[in-house]
Amino acid sequence: MRYDLAIIGGGLAGTATAYYAARAGARVILLERRDVNLGASGSNAGSIHAQIPFDPFRHLGADWARHYSEVLPLFIESIGLWAGLEDELGGDLGFVAKGGLMVAGSEHEMEMLREKSAIEQAQGLQIDLWDADDLAERAPFLTAGFPGGAFCPIEGKADPFRIAPLFLKRARAAGAALRRNAPVTAIAREPGGFAVTAGGETVHVARVVNAAGAHAAEVAQLVGVHVPIEAHAIQVCVTEKRPPLLPWLLYFTSEKLTLKQAIEGGFLIGGGWPARMRGGPVVDHRSVLRNLALAQRLVPGLGEVQIVRSWAAMVNGTPDWRPVLGEVPQVPGFFLNLFPWMGFTAGPAVSRAIAALALGQAPEVDLAPFSL
Numbered sequence: 001m002r003y004d005l006a007i008i009g010g011g012l013a014g015t016a017t018a019y020y021a022a023r024a025g026a027r028v029i030l031l032e033r034r035d036v037n038l039g040a041s042g043s044n045a046g047s048i049h050a051q052i053p054f055d056p057f058r059h060l061g062a063d064w065a066r067h068y069s070e071v072l073p074l075f076i077e078s079i080g081l082w083a084g085l086e087d088e089l090g091g092d093l094g095f096v097a098k099g100g101l102m103v104a105g106s107e108h109e110m111e112m113l114r115e116k117s118a119i120e121q122a123q124g125l126q127i128d129l130w131d132a133d134d135l136a137e138r139a140p141f142l143t144a145g146f147p148g149g150a151f152c153p154i155e156g157k158a159d160p161f162r163i164a165p166l167f168l169k170r171a172r173a174a175g176a177a178l179r180r181n182a183p184v185t186a187i188a189r190e191p192g193g194f195a196v197t198a199g200g201e202t203v204h205v206a207r208v209v210n211a212a213g214a215h216a217a218e219v220a221q222l223v224g225v226h227v228p229i230e231a232h233a234i235q236v237c238v239t240e241k242r243p244p245l246l247p248w249l250l251y252f253t254s255e256k257l258t259l260k261q262a263i264e265g266g267f268l269i270g271g272g273w274p275a276r277m278r279g280g281p282v283v284d285h286r287s288v289l290r291n292l293a294l295a296q297r298l299v300p301g302l303g304e305v306q307i308v309r310s311w312a313a314m315v316n317g318t319p320d321w322r323p324v325l326g327e328v329p330q331v332p333g334f335f336l337n338l339f340p341w342m343g344f345t346a347g348p349a350v351s352r353a354i355a356a357l358a359l360g361q362a363p364e365v366d367l368a369p370f371s372l
C-alpha cells in the first residue's frame, strides 16, 4: 500500500501530526523505532509554558528574547488547543491552566522581568507584574521578602503519560497505521515521493514528516539535510504527596527552576538541570540537591517533603531555542516538526499546522519564520 504521509517518531509531535492528518482523510503511517511515548514526550515535567524562560534571557539578552518571542503566538495557540483536547479526544489529560508565576529573586531580576514582560506583551501574551505586596497577599506559600514577579494566567500543567497515547488512539481510529520497533534507517527519493526503510521493511509514501525529537538530526541526515537539533540529558524529580499548596506553576529567576503540584499531590521539581550520560541519561544527584535546595528557598513548606522519584531523559534542544518547522526547501515533500525545550506545550498547535502543510492546506498558525 502507498501512503500519503510517513511520520517518523512516536512522541507527541508524531502522534499529534498523525491524528490531525488522518482526521483530514490522509493515509498515514507512523514509524517509531521503539514504542510510543518513551522519549521526551512521556518523560517531561508536564509544565505548560508561555513565558520566555529566564535563564536564556539572562545569558543571551533582550535582542535574543525579541527574536525568540516569535514563538509566543504558537504557545498561545497551543494552550488554547490543549484546553479543548480533553473533549475533542475524549479522555482525561490532567490539563489545568490556572497560571504561572515567575518570582524575582532580587530587585535587579525584577527589573529584568519588566523588560522581558514588555517583549512578551508585544506578542499578545498577558503578563501581570506583581510587587512584593501582591506576592504577600496572593502567594503566602512563598518565602517572604521577594520583590515581585511576573504572572501569566494561561500557564499550567498536564500529564505527559496521557497525551501522546490518546492522540495515537484517535489517529488509529481515523485509519492511521503504526509500526513499532521500526527505526527509520534509509529514506530514498523516488518518483512521486519517498521510499522509507524502517525495521527492515520499505514503505512508499508521497511525503515524510520528521518528528524524531532529540534524534531528528540523524533522521534529517538520511536525506542530506543538516538541522540544528541537539540532544541534552536533563532531569526531573517528584516528591511524596501532600495536601494542596501550590495553585500555579512557579519559576524562580535566581536559577533554573520549575515547580508545581500534581493533581495527585506530589511536587514536580525541574527546570532543565543536567543529568549525566552513562550509555543513556541517568540522574545526577548533584543536580537533584541543587534543584531541591532552590525549590525550598522559594517555598519553605517543601522543607520536610521527601523526594520519591527522579528520572532523566533526552530533550530536543536548539542553540537559539527556536523551533525548526515546515517543509525543507531543498527536499520538497520532507517536513520538519521539531519544537525544542518546550515541545510538550507547543506540540498540539504545531503538529496540527504541520499536518495541514504536509497535506497542502493552509495552517492555522504561521510557521514561515521557523523554516530551515
Ligand SMILES: Cc1cc2nc3c(=O)[nH]c(=O)nc-3n(C[C@H](O)[C@H](O)[C@H](O)COP(=O)(O)OP(=O)(O)OC[C@H]3O[C@@H](n4cnc5c(N)ncnc54)[C@H](O)[C@@H]3O)c2cc1C
Residues within 6 Å of the ligand: 008, 009, 010, 011, 012, 013, 014, 031, 032, 033, 034, 035, 036, 037, 038, 039, 040, 041, 042, 043, 044, 045, 046, 047, 048, 049, 182, 183, 184, 185, 211, 212, 213, 214, 215, 216, 219, 234, 235, 236, 270, 312, 313, 314, 315, 316, 337, 338, 339, 340, 341, 342, 343, 344, 345, 346
Ligand atoms: C526531563 C524533561 C522535561 C521536560 N519538561 C517539559 C515541560 O515541562 N514542558 C514542555 O513544554 N516541554 C518539556 N520538555 C520538552 C518536551 O518534552 C519535548 O520538547 C517534546 O516532548 C518533544 O516531543 P517530540 O515528539 O518531538 O520528541 P520525543 O517525545 O522525544 O519523540 C521522538 C520519537 O522519535 C523516535 N525516533 C527517533 N529516531 C527515530 C528513527 N530513526 N526512526 C523511528 N523513530 C525514531 C524516538 O524513539 C521517540 O519516540 C521536557 C523534556 C525533558 C526530557
